[in-house]
Amino acid sequence: MKKIIYSLLFFYLIGNINAQQTPANKQTTPFSIEGATAHLGNGTVIENSLIMFNEGKITFVGSAMMKIARQGTIINAKGKHIYPGFIAANATLGLVEIDAVKASDDQREIGIMNPHIRSLIAYNAESKIIESMRPNGVLMAQITPRGGTISGTSSVTQLDAWNWEDAAIKKDGAIHMNWPSSFTSGRWWLGEDPALKPDKNYPKNVNRIISYFSDAKVYLAGNKTPKNLPFEATKELFDGNQKLFIHVSGEKEITDAITEMKKLGINNLVIVHGVGAENISELLVSNNVPVILDRPHRNPNSEDDAYDYTYTIAKTLTDKGILVGLGMEGQMERMNSRNLPFYAGTFAAHGLSKEDALKLITHNNAKILGILDFTGTLEVGKDATLFISEGDALDMRTNIITKAFIQGRDISLETHQTTLWKRYANKYKAK
Structure with a gap:
């Protein structure tokens, strides 16, 4: 009986390791992302921006210098860039x-x-x-x-x-x-x-x-x-x-x-x-x-x-x-x-x-x-499908995404590739 239990546990863990990431839950709390350079997707760029969204929709797009109450979880993205998905x-x-x-x-x-x-x-x-x-x-x-x-x-x-x-x-x-x-x-x-x-x-x-x-x-x-x-x-x-x-x-x-x-x-x-x-x-x-x-x-x-x-x-x-x-x-x-x-x-x-x-x-x-x-663009009323990048997202050297949202849902950026990358990065760090 113990062998059966251990076998089931083994296959469960292996299955979870190899499985697709679980889709994110529906957005339940607002987010405010401030300080980043926002590339709205329509040709407009806002330096030191403030992007807010709730219930999957963008509620505010503008300058972080504006005196407006931030909502929910505040993400400091100073020095980073925001893009539509x-x-x-x-x-x-x-x-x-x-x-x-x-x-x-x-x-x-x-x-x-x-x-x-x-x-x-x-x-x-x-x-x-x-x-x-x-x-x-x-x-x-x-x-x-x-x-x-x-x-x-x-x-x-x-x-x-x-x-x-x-x-x-x-x-x-x-x-x-x-x-x-x-x-x-x-x-x-x-x-x-x-x-x-x-x-x-x-x-x-x-x-x-x-x-x-x-x-x-x-x-x-x-x-x-x-x-x-x-x-x-x-x-x-x-x-x-x-x-x-x-x-x-x-x-x-x-x-x-x-x-x-x-x-x-x-x-x-x-x-x-x-x-x-x-x-x-x-x-x-x-x-x-x-x-x-x-x-x-x-x-x-x-x-x-x-x-x-x-x-x-x-x-x-x-x-x-x-x-x-x-x-x-x-x-x-x-x-x-x-x-x-x-x-x-x-x-x-x-x-x-x-x-x-x-x-x-x-x-x-x-x-x-x-x-x-x-x-398709970062505008009030549209889906909050967007991400935060360390730098220019069109440049493979600086496209380093730290946070991504689809319809306001805080999605996982982990994949089987990132899992392997971290595994072998740690191996060589250990040496």
Whole structure:
């Protein structure tokens, strides 16, 4: 009997050590953070600030010099910096845990046209990858499906939750579509020429998309029999209540995508990737179409592009009046999502001001994802989703977070990585 008890105790302790951090409880007492430099996320900076929040909402934003009663727990943050929680757009956090384990991979569904597929219900709130986002200030993310021509719907979550129901802060806000390329390359492994060449199937691939949405539009205007769930899932696109995120690059492709969707009556559009968007900026601005850029730490797509194209593109598009956000799609995208602020910092090192670079992952991403009315900046009435950093949060040398809150909840910054770091730091201190 004792052996059984000891075994159960052993596995209980091991399970607790390896388990995800327990989500924080609902805020019950007010907080007042004073003395820090506050970066509001909308371009405004307040030196020696005072930020107060209660019941999950920000109640005061201003100067600490103002004679106003502090509420609840007072945090002295003199010499530190306060930021709104960073938002990772176009991410697959919580959809894949281990790339090599197929059973943990739920980022795509079988089929080509899947507007009815919901990424949210596949979201694993207890992913160890998710907990590693918080120590860098990444507190929210757009959970995005992959694959097919129409991948499904994305939702926005906060990254400290028991389950997907608790995590969701905006459900099914967008449908994602992969627009075809007008160029193709040969399969080198079959001895074909790997060079790019015009794809003769491009018009046919585009017409397939147009036909699908046209059929959906006819179905929605009719008696809806027999019931077609994929078609019904497109209703909010035509009503303008849901955004269509078009994953596309190339001047011709972006132009075709915007033009054809507008003809169909789908007007709430977002371009994802957007290589070449700088050359058709008037089209984007006139149609109020924002762009979610890829991470800058990559090679240019074309040998004709400038060597620093991927670093300067955010500045280029911003100067042309386009609303720009930053997404995470790419190699090892889930693990690399924790580096979101440092990618924004790279854009800051190549033309953007620090506050404009910050907007890419706060205000701009919030506006593009449709959550700016309650988060994304430090303003009275918005969610108290914010953090305190020792220094510049866009610089990996000084992004040292000491406190973080999601909707006013004082969240844990401990992860399996910090546990190992402390373990081995203590080992070498002992010597």
